[in-house]
Amino acid sequence: MENRKLTCIECPKGCNLSVDIENCRVMKVEGHKCPKGEPYAVSEIENPQRVLTAVVLSKGLSLKMIPVRTDKPIPKAKIIDAALAIKKLQITKPVKAGDVIAGNFMGLDVNLIATRDMT
Amino acid sequence: MKTYDVVIIGAGVVGAAIGRELSQYKLNIAILEKDQEHGFGVSKSNSGIIHPGTQNPPNSLKGRLCVQGNVLIRKISHELGVDFKETGELIVAFSREEIPRLLGLKKEAEQLGVPWLSIVDKTWLRKNEPNLSKEAVAALYAPTAGIISPYRLVYDLCENAVRNGVEIHTANPVKNILKTDRYFEINMPNDTFRSRYVINSAGLFADEISRMVGVNNFQITPRKGEEFILDKKREHITNHLLFPLPQKDTKGVLVIKTADGNPMIGPTAEDINDKNDLSTSDNGLAKVLTAAKKMIPSISESDIIAYFAGLRPVAGEDFIIRHEDKAAGFINVAGIQSPGLTAAPAIALLVRGLLGENGLTLKRKLLFHKHRKEITHLFSIPFSITQKLVKKDPSYGDIVCRCEMISHKEIRDAISRGAKTLDGIKFRTRAQAGRCHGSFCTTRLMKILAQERKLPLTRVTKRGAGSEIVKKDRLDD
Amino acid sequence: MTERDLVIVGGGPAGIAAAIAAHENGVRDILLLERDQYLGGILNQCIHTGFGLGYFKENLTGPEYAGRFIEKLHSLKGIEISLSSFVVNLTSDKTLTYLKPGMLSTIRAKVLIMATGCREKTREMVHIAGDRPAGVFSAGLAQKLINIEGLLPGNEVVIVGSGDIGLIMARRFLLEGAEVKAVIEIQKESRGLIRNVVQCVKDFGIPLYFRHKIAKIRGKDRVEGVDIVKVDDALNEIPGSGSKISCDTILMSVGLIPENELVEMAGVKDVNKIFGREACRAIFKVAKLWKIEN
Structure with a gap:
């Protein structure tokens, strides 16, 4: 299992996330202060996306x-x-x-x- | 081939003053300028001081021309409508020991004919220059010193010369000069002019121009001066132009006002090799700040809103103004460092005399337009007049530059008077010269310039080819 | 001379919010002066997202966010909006003189709200030495050139300072086809939001140099490059740590200062302390006062 540090960019708070990854899948997200953090981490690891x-x-x-x-x-x-x-x-x-x-x-x-x- | 009586090389304040002086006579005159616009060389970085004539050796040419120029500039600024302010100057002594030097300067200046000099004491200084350092003990007061906008003076002289028939060819660097029996042939990249007389007022490059006619008896050394401009909020920090006692090569670091109200501190003085090096340095800033604080302790680094460097064209101690017998008809006007701006009108008279002595017939024109219409600057007129102007032309009410309050109409006027670049607009109007340095108005100015000059936006420049502001336009994709 | 109950100078987000808040609290004689040809201020050039997360619970761009408030403003009666109107004088009794094309007017305000925003610090304010060529822009000017005028200032860019506008412009330049050579920050961390560091700089692999500063700008006519140097924790240059980056464009993103010249003109002291959060509190107080008085 791999652990990666991410910065959530969903809002200006910029929470520091700790993400556990196994076989390119997110297993666990920690450090987010709101519900947006978890889906962000999943998307950022599995299929990173941005509004252009x-x-x-x-x-x-x-x-x-x-x-x-x-x-x-x-x-x-x-x-x-x-x-x-x-x-x-x-x-x-x-x-x-x-x-x-x-x-x-x-x-x-x-x-x-x-x-x-x-x- | 175009043929002239007189070709003047260099459209700085000296070339402009000569051109305007000669435009009173029945002569074909052309001024050649290598830069995109006139006044972009040495004159651009001038501080704008009209010196009274102090701090020059009693028997020097520059001293004599300065004293004469100080009188003449008043008449010229009145005729051309350039704003001249007589502020007076103080050369300040910071110890008892320095007072004899003040007396020496006074005596020398009086020999040159500088009027109304006096030594003022500590009490006078406290009253009339309250922000001056308490260390100051006395000063030499020269009431005839003043300030003028150096670039507006160049533009106004040039425009008045053009009105009186002089041609100005900008972006025309002289590549070589051939002397034939009766004429000089002056070669530029895209043109050749012929002239009976050539006046070399090429500033930093006067030695190179002189060499083209085989006269190689002086060399120009650029002496760099870094200047720092303070916020207009500090406009009343001084009442006079403040000088320390002069040093060997320089008048020292001054605290002055500029014609536009911003105080200015500087300059440094450093002999360099590169005639194009206009860079400023951290060292220069530190030196100037220390010296300026000695004069006015309340000046702080955060007052500085702009800085630049200029190069003085130095050719020995004095000006070189002479007809070169080796190349008959060629007049050198070189080494015009300080007090060149003040002396310019007197230099023009001297050059006129040299032309006459060397065979040029000077016949006055029946009609010489010595006055020019004053240029409107909203920031210098009362609102009651602005109100009338705005009614007459709505674009006076359309403010383009927020810091200096410059209207669309003033920008268009500057362009129709000859501005081809953003710097040209800045020096004529002050747009971009304020606190925000054009962050607000650059896009608007670019669009106005492009429209008036029928240029694509990608060809709008700061000061001529190579200094384009933007690289690409989405329209061209 | 005409007198208005409330005059607001500035039609950016603060001015618009002040007008709406005053209206909600019963003020019906409001004049809003905006110097530009449209409302919204700097939001119009902030085409990136990140606005409205708190207020609308949506991730909007600057123009969308401004647009919603502008629409609201237009729907309210009793608010006169005067565009292309430039205040040239303000006295201590709240008398304003303003210019607009074809007109100079003088009015007195019973209550005056100054929402004049701020301007960017320039290269001159941080005293960067060297040449003074074309190609040095404040980040906001570059933003206006690209997003409003469709003009690309340069092809090889160095950004000085890691303020939010600088970071956002790093991405904008890159997406417009330019190369961003470096972001130079004298502090040991970014002054901007961390999310902007991630999505504007790290996303694209742009080098971000902390504890570095520009020692010198080089270039006769147009910027040719910069000399950068490392600094220690006291921000002093570390000898021998200099290096050069070639570029044709320099963006300054080194902070903002309040545009308080008019307030100073009216004789108010210490105006530079009124900024950001303080200014918002002041506006809030005014709105509350209106409620009490009316």
Whole structure:
């Protein structure tokens, strides 16, 4: 059995977690001060994921760049490729925060959504 | 090939003053400047002091020109609408033993013709300079000292010269000069000009320019000076320009006001080899801070909001201003270190005389525009006037630089007057010169400059090619 | 001269919260002055998540978090919002002069809330020696350039200081295709949140140097590199520990200072003590006072 130290990033507290791992599976999590800690540790060990935020170029709208994010975390290993893909997008119609910019983004079963209203 | 009567090499304060002086006469004149904008060399780092003429040897050329320049600059600043403030200076003695040196300086200055000097005592100092160290025992008071904005003076001289027909070619470094029978042929990377007379006011590079016509009788040594600017909140820390007793190569570390209200402490004085080395050092900071605190003990390191280094072009003790008989028609104006800014208008008169003596016909133009429209700076006018301006042009009400209160209109004006870079905007308007150093306004300034000059944002620079602010625009992806 | 019951200077998160709180407590004559063209302040360029965990129990980005409050603000009657409005003068009797395109106005406030935020410390404030080329940015300016203007400041970046904005910008630069060569921190641990160290720096293998400082910036026109040096626990340079990093961009993330110039102009002393938590307490007190008085 392996023990790994993690820092929970679910909130600004940054709890220090102690995680027992066996055969790439999380057996026990300690050190978290809220219920978010345990699922974070499991995900971080078994399939680390992050929400990706970025900006998309607009055309003909009031501001040049529209901030976006994935509506769910995506695998950490896909972050760089996803950021590259976002740089190729362009938005030409007014959006509201929450509007889907790209559905099932990169086939990752997440939507890329706008995070700011723009006319 | 374009042909001129006079070509001036270098658009610092000296070249600008000469150009403006000569623009009163029926002459074809061009000023050549290697940098992207005028005044980006030695003049940019000048402290802006208009010296009364003290601290110069009695028989020196620089002393004589300084005293004369101190008078002339008042007329010029009035004509051009540059803000000149007569603050007076104090050369401070910190012990009884130093008082004879004050008297010596006074005598020398009086021989040069510096007016209204007096020795003031401890009581006078307490009353008129309350923050000055209690150690100060006496001072030499020269009431005619003052301050001016060095870059605004250069810009205003240049703009007035242009108004009177002078051409200014920036980003045009002189590569070599050929002397033919009647002309000098001046070669630049993309152009060649021909001129009967050449005036070399190339600052740090005057020796290199002089060598191009075979005159190799002086060398310019850069003498670095590091200066530290204090927060405007400390504006009233002094009432006068404060000098210690001068040392061998320098007037020492001063505590002065600048034209814009911020006090400034410095400079250091260090002879170096690299004419492009404008770096500052921890050592320089420590030296200046110690010396400034000796003068005004309440100055603290946390008052410093900016710093820079400048290079004085030193060619021996005195200025070199002469017609070179070896290259007839070539006039060297070199080694113009302190008090060059003060002396500049007097240097211009001297150069005009040298041109006349060497065969140039000087005929006055019927119409010389000696005045220029004063430039509006919101920070220096009362709100009642601002109110009227804003009604006339709404963009006066659109503040771009928060620290110094500079409007969109003032930025556009600076660009239409010639600013091509962010530094050019800064020196003309003070936008980015405040506490936040442009953190707030840089993006806005970039966009205004790009729009007015029809540049892509990736080609907006701090001070010319190579100093681009950003590397990529998402639009280009 | 017009008089308003409450004038709030600053339309960032604090100013918006103050306006909403005052309204909830019965104030109906409120003027909110914002110098930018839109409300939300710095939140608009904070496109990363981590906002709203406490208040909305959601993990929102800065613009989303601001957007929710802005929407609320717009739904309230009695709050006048004046954008592109720049206060140029404040006197001790709470008389304000402000400029906006085409207009200079002077008003008196019965009660005044200053929510003017802060600015970043610059290279000059921490006295970094060396050349003064293009390519030295405050982290927040770089954030604005990338996230609002779509401009990439540089390709090889060194970040000075490990404040949160610096850490977050390390990730932003990386995701925009730049290389982040190092984060240099003079203290022995990060000044930022630990989660930002993890998800912005460690995630991407960016070197983080503690107990190091920049000795010198090099570069004539554009940044060419930095000289870094180790420091001991008293923050003194350790001789012989210097090394060089080549880069074209330097980001300064060395702390914030309150933007208190207007309050000082009005003659208030010791304003620099009013910052962060203290400022929030002050706003809370004002809101409470309103409840008692009305």
